[in-house]
Amino acid sequence: MVLPNNINEDGRWYRQLERPAVYLTYDDGPNPSVTFPLLDILEGAGAAATFFVSGYAMLSDMHVRCLREIDARGHGIGNHGLVHERGCCPRFSEMHDRILDKCGVSTKLIRPPYGDRSIALPYMSEESEAVGFLWSALFHDWNPLDVRLVPAMFPKCLVPGAILLLHDGFVPGNAYTRRDQVISLTQLIVDNCRMTGIQLKSLACEFQNSYQSPHVPAN
Numbered sequence: 001m002v003l004p005n006n007i008n009e010d011g012r013w014y015r016q017l018e019r020p021a022v023y024l025t026y027d028d029g030p031n032p033s034v035t036f037p038l039l040d041i042l043e044g045a046g047a048a049a050t051f052f053v054s055g056y057a058m059l060s061d062m063h064v065r066c067l068r069e070i071d072a073r074g075h076g077i078g079n080h081g082l083v084h085e086r087g088c089c090p091r092f093s094e095m096h097d098r099i100l101d102k103c104g105v106s107t108k109l110i111r112p113p114y115g116d117r118s119i120a121l122p123y124m125s126e127e128s129e130a131v132g133f134l135w136s137a138l139f140h141d142w143n144p145l146d147v148r149l150v151p152a153m154f155p156k157c158l159v160p161g162a163i164l165l166l167h168d169g170f171v172p173g174n175a176y177t178r179r180d181q182v183i184s185l186t187q188l189i190v191d192n193c194r195m196t197g198i199q200l201k202s203l204a205c206e207f208q209n210s211y212q213s214p215h216v217p218a219n
């Protein structure tokens with residue numbers, strides 16, 4: 001599905017950017033069995049992405065190690081909330097502090113669960129530097145997907161400034177929890193961008209003033 005272009009209400013919500021690159025974004029992780037292979041694909045292609053991580057997916061040491069690896073390999077980390085339930089407060093502030101505690105990243109990039117901007121408003125008003133990102137295209141990859149059909153969407157999806165929504169993790173309530181299809185989906189996107197000369201960049205790099213990665217803790 002390709003959504004209408006560019007919302008930028010009060011300068012802090014983006015669905016598409018007026019820049020030449022394409023922005024891969026992954027929600028609901030980290031999910032070590034999927035996220036680590038994704039990092040390898042991205043590294044092999046010289047591509048960067050943004051991972052909007054969920055508190056639900058930060059429970060074990062391995063998940064935290066995965067989070068640190070995302071940062072260490074130069075990708076952006078965004079806040080997808082501590083809680084991921086429809087209509088519930090995502091508790092962005094607590095999630096911000098958890099990310100900071102676990103990997104030393106103070107992110108101002110946020111994406112509300114289900115793209116529900118209304119539940120992000122309290123945080124946006126408290127934290128004036130928070131910048132919200134939705135997406136210009138998604139692939140319904142929280143359901144089983146015939147990845148072979150996806151390249152037909154590329155002419156509309158892979159356009160300058162596009163923000164693509166994919167899922168490396170899953171959250172309570174997802175009926176389908178396998179996410180390995182996102183690995184082949186990412187490979188297809190990366191290959192297509194390489195062929196067409198499109199750069200894949202991290203939102204964090206484009207919004208330096210809204211993102212600081214001061215250090216990675218020693219332990």
Ligand SMILES: [Zn+2]
Pocket residue numbers: 027028080084113114171
């Ligand atoms: Zn989500």
